[in-house]
Amino acid sequence: MFALFILALIPLRSAYAVFDDDEACLLCHKYPRMTRVTEEGAIRSYYVMPEVYANTVHRNVPCRDCHTYIKELPHKPVKEGVRCDTECHSIKNPATGKPFSHEVIYNAYRDSVHGRDKNVEGIESDKPYCVTCHTNPIYDPNEAGPPEHVIGRCVLCHENEKFVVQWYKHTSRRIREVKRSPAEIVQLCASCHDDKKLVKRHMDQAEKEGRELGRKFPIAVKSYNESFHGKLTNYGYQDAANCLDCHAESDNYYKSVHEIRPSRDPLSPVHLNNKVETCRQCHRLADTNYAQLDPHPTALPGDGEFRHMAEFIYHIISVITIIGLVGLSMIETYGRRRDGVAFRLKQGTSWRRKSKRGRDRVI
Ligand code: HEC
Ligand code: HEC
Ligand code: HEC
Ligand code: HEC
Ligand code: HEC
Ligand code: HEC
Ligand code: HEC
Incomplete structure (x- = not known):
């Protein structure tokens, strides 16, 4: 039983395989207690969870490709931030053969209403930077991989299932247009x-x-x-x-x-x-x-009194109409009950009995 239990754990473990920490950053950063109290009194964590990080979209990017300002180990206190237009030293864009970067998106962003530098202060810092809208998302381990017959075909040439699954997921979520919901x-x-x-x-x-x-x-x-x-x-x-x-x-x-x-x-x-x-x-x-x-x-204040008054009057009219409708049916029901007309669902509530008050409807 124990052997079976261990066997059952193996696929799970490999799904959370730890990435290559060539730069030995996790030597220190893998410790949960790596925190500091800032001057403002807030607790700041420098803990990087290896098994979580290993399943994020940036798992193949070495730490220093982003944290470029760290030049030696142990490193000095950090003052700069990560910019999202730096070139990866280690990852090439397979389409162009050049070092990968988010340059195209970055340039579009810089020209937009929201464009700003990484380190800004004051009113400029209200604008969103890349990390305001994007975290480093974790791939969903339950996300459907390729069906067997597709794997079978790709493996025929590529001889490596892991490669095939990774590229299939990479492309298929873009073809399926996985994106944020309207809400x-x-x-x-x-x-x-x-x-x-x-x-x-x-x-x-x-x-x-x-x-x-x-x-x-x-x-x-x-x-x-x-x-x-x-x-x-x-x-x-x-x-x-x-x-x-x-x-x-x-x-x-x-x-x-x-x-x-x-x-x-x-x-x-x-x-x-x-x-x-x-x-x-x-x-x-x-x-x-x-x-x-x-x-x-x-309506904006400058849209004119007419529009403002029109909205106001419609509002009053709709409230009066609803109160009137509900009120009328309540009075009607009350009157019928006084006449001894019971409310019956089956055959309706028409004036089928004699009115106790002699108010029979004459047709
Ligand atoms: C010898 C241990 C050690 C190693 C190895 C190490 N760090 Fe650090 N790191 C620290 C400590 C300690 C701090 C907290 C410093 C402070 O108090 O500001 C820190 C803080 C940081 C910060 C946050 C600083 C801030 O104020 O925002 C970053 C980013 C960082 N390290 C990245 C890295 C990267 C990338 C590597 C690998 C290239 C690395 N570290 C390797 C000890 C280490
Ligand atoms: C894709 C780029 C990228 C990669 C790769 C990356 N980081 Fe970061 N990291 C960031 C960003 C962005 C921040 C947020 C701070 C900022 O905007 O400068 C950050 C913040 C941090 C912090 C500080 C948290 C804080 O509160 O200031 C630490 C520590 C850190 N990273 C360590 C690491 C380690 C260790 C690795 C490698 C295992 C790593 N990072 C890989 C982009 C990256
Ligand atoms: C982190 C805060 C932040 C987020 C998130 C944000 N915006 Fe903005 N937005 C701003 C700021 C700040 C301005 C600039 C106002 C100025 O020019 O002083 C702005 C400007 C704009 C403008 C131009 C206003 C003008 O008249 O010049 C539009 C349009 C706009 N945002 C739409 C959006 C949309 C759509 C989203 C959601 C996808 C969004 N914003 C998300 C902060 C934000
Ligand atoms: C105002 C919010 C906002 C800002 C700022 C922002 N993005 Fe985006 N980004 C989005 C939205 C929304 C999408 C569409 C996909 C989705 O819905 O998540 C997207 C999509 C992307 C994608 C495509 C992901 C994919 O799987 O196809 C990348 C890459 C990206 N952004 C990078 C960046 C970078 C780099 C920056 C900084 C230069 C940045 N974004 C700034 C909102 C933002
Ligand atoms: C008939 C053999 C064959 C089959 C089947 C095949 N490939 Fe390929 N694939 C290749 C060859 C050869 C290359 C490299 C040459 C090229 O770029 O055209 C390649 C390149 C690639 C690359 C680019 C890798 C890089 O870093 O440049 C990806 C990704 C890829 N294939 C994924 C797949 C997937 C996913 C499937 C299954 C849906 C698949 N391939 C099926 C032969 C094949
Ligand atoms: C992404 C799709 C989408 C876009 C773009 C869009 N709408 Fe709509 N709109 C809808 C849907 C769905 C409804 C719900 C009712 C329906 O099917 O007519 C709706 C309803 C409306 C209604 C109320 C119902 C009606 O037909 O009187 C108005 C008014 C309206 N839209 C105006 C606009 C205007 C003006 C624009 C362009 C500036 C626009 N919409 C762009 C999807 C859209
Ligand atoms: C159906 C299309 C439509 C939708 C949906 C829509 N907008 Fe707009 N938005 C417009 C139009 C058209 C204007 C210009 C209105 C004018 O000046 O009369 C505008 C103007 C604005 C402005 C003022 C700056 C400018 O560019 O004139 C901001 C900010 C803004 N929208 C943000 C948003 C945000 C945030 C949302 C979602 C909560 C949103 N819009 C949803 C069509 C839309």
């Missing part, structure tokens, strides 16, 4: 664009610099949540437009999410000239009139 995207953008203090800071700063910001900048998330798309998405519907369906291009989605532009930029998918195309992705018959419908529909 996750809204949550991500809302983490900043729904932060009133952050929004205020940027409004003030823009005014000081005489810089323009989008009309809907102060209420982007609030108004989205009030829109039809927002309500559907918040109820878990997957096909209504989320922030990136409109603010990024669908043709080149994975690059475009990194080059978000303000609506006043003619290249933005929500620029006046491009809006129809953007709506047409889903509303196939949309025309210029349809595209005029506001995806951020909350």
Whole structure:
């Protein structure tokens, strides 16, 4: 039994195989107690869990390809941060043969509204850096690998099952377009664009610099949540437009999410000239009139008293209507009970008996 138990553990262990720690960083960093109390009094952990790290997307990248500033061991206290446009020394891009880097994405990001340097202070640091949106995700060990007949075919030439499984998963999750759910995207953008203090800071700063910001900048998330798309998405519907369906291009989605532009930029998918195309992705018959419908529909103070009053009056009317409807049926039910008409589901509650008060309906 014990032997069987050990045997059963073997595949599990190899799934969590530890990566090659050629640079011996884990000599120190594998200890859970490697923590420090910062000047602000927070506990900071320098613990890297080898068996977790070995299953992340960056597991094949040696530590110092990212932490380039560490030049000797034991190393000095670290002041710099990891930039995401550094070139890997150890990993080549098989397509070009050149050292791999995220340069293409980085350049797109740098030109976007969110572009900033790694180490910035003050108001610039409100903008998201790569690590604000991306952690170092763990591959799901339960993710389906290739079916047997595919493995059989690839192994015929490549002679190594591990290689085949790794490349199959690498490609198939891109072909299947594994990505964030609409709710996750809204949550991500809302983490900043729904932060009133952050929004205020940027409004003030823009005014000081005489810089323009989008009309809907102060209420982007609030108004989205009030829109039809927002309500559907918040109820878990997957096909209504989320922030990136409109603010990024669908043709080149994975690059475009990194080059978000303000609506006043003619290249933005929500620029006046491009809006129809953007709506047409889903509303196939949309025309210029349809595209005029506001995806951020909350009235702004500058939208005029008329719109504000119209919304207010509709609100009052709908409340009165509902109270009236419910009230009327309650009074009706009360009256019928006084007449001795019992509520019966089977054959309805019409005036089938004689009214106790002599109020029989005359037809
Ligand atoms: C001899 C032990 C030792 C080895 C080996 C070691 N480190 Fe460290 N590392 C430390 C200690 C101690 C700290 C905490 C320093 C401090 O108090 O700021 C640290 C902190 C760090 C930090 C965080 C610093 C910060 O303040 O953000 C990084 C990043 C880091 N090490 C990376 C590495 C990398 C990459 C390697 C391998 C090339 C490595 N370390 C090897 C001992 C070690
Ligand atoms: C793909 C790039 C990448 C690789 C590979 C990588 N790291 Fe990091 N590491 C980062 C980033 C990004 C941070 C966050 C700090 C920052 O932004 O500078 C970080 C933070 C750290 C920290 C500090 C945590 C803190 O609170 O400051 C330690 C310690 C660390 N890494 C150790 C390692 C070790 C050891 C390895 C190798 C096993 C490794 N890293 C591999 C990108 C990487
Ligand atoms: C505002 C948030 C945000 C920022 C900042 C950001 N990304 Fe992304 N990134 C995304 C989203 C959203 C996707 C689409 C995939 C998904 O939904 O996870 C994505 C996709 C990617 C992909 C494609 C992954 C794949 O499997 O095809 C890479 C690589 C990537 N980002 C790298 C970066 C790098 C490097 C930076 C910094 C220059 C960066 N990202 C900055 C949100 C962001
Ligand atoms: C008929 C033999 C054959 C079959 C079957 C085959 N390959 Fe290949 N594969 C090759 C050859 C030869 C190369 C290298 C030459 C080239 O780049 O064209 C290669 C290259 C690759 C590479 C690029 C590796 C690199 O680092 O450059 C990957 C990834 C790959 N194959 C994956 C697969 C997968 C996954 C399957 C099964 C779905 C598969 N191959 C089936 C012969 C084959
Ligand atoms: C880490 C915080 C953060 C996250 C996350 C974030 N943003 Fe931003 N966003 C900002 C900041 C800061 C600005 C710049 C305001 C300025 O120019 O002063 C900005 C600007 C913008 C602008 C341009 C505003 C204008 O009028 O110039 C748009 C559009 C935008 N973001 C959309 C998005 C979308 C869509 C997402 C989700 C994918 C997102 N943002 C996620 C912080 C964030
Ligand atoms: C159906 C398409 C659509 C969706 C979904 C959408 N937006 Fe917008 N967004 C627009 C349009 C169009 C504008 C320009 C509105 C105007 O100025 O009249 C805009 C404007 C903005 C602005 C003001 C800056 C600018 O570029 O004018 C921000 C910030 C913003 N949106 C963020 C978001 C966030 C965050 C989400 C998700 C919570 C989101 N949007 C969802 C279409 C959309
Ligand atoms: C990612 C797909 C997608 C995009 C892009 C999109 N919508 Fe929608 N929209 C939906 C879905 C799904 C519904 C739900 C009801 C339906 O099927 O008509 C909806 C409903 C609506 C509604 C309420 C129902 C109706 O038809 O009156 C309006 C208004 C609307 N969208 C306007 C727009 C506008 C304007 C744009 C472009 C700026 C746009 N949408 C872009 C998916 C999308």
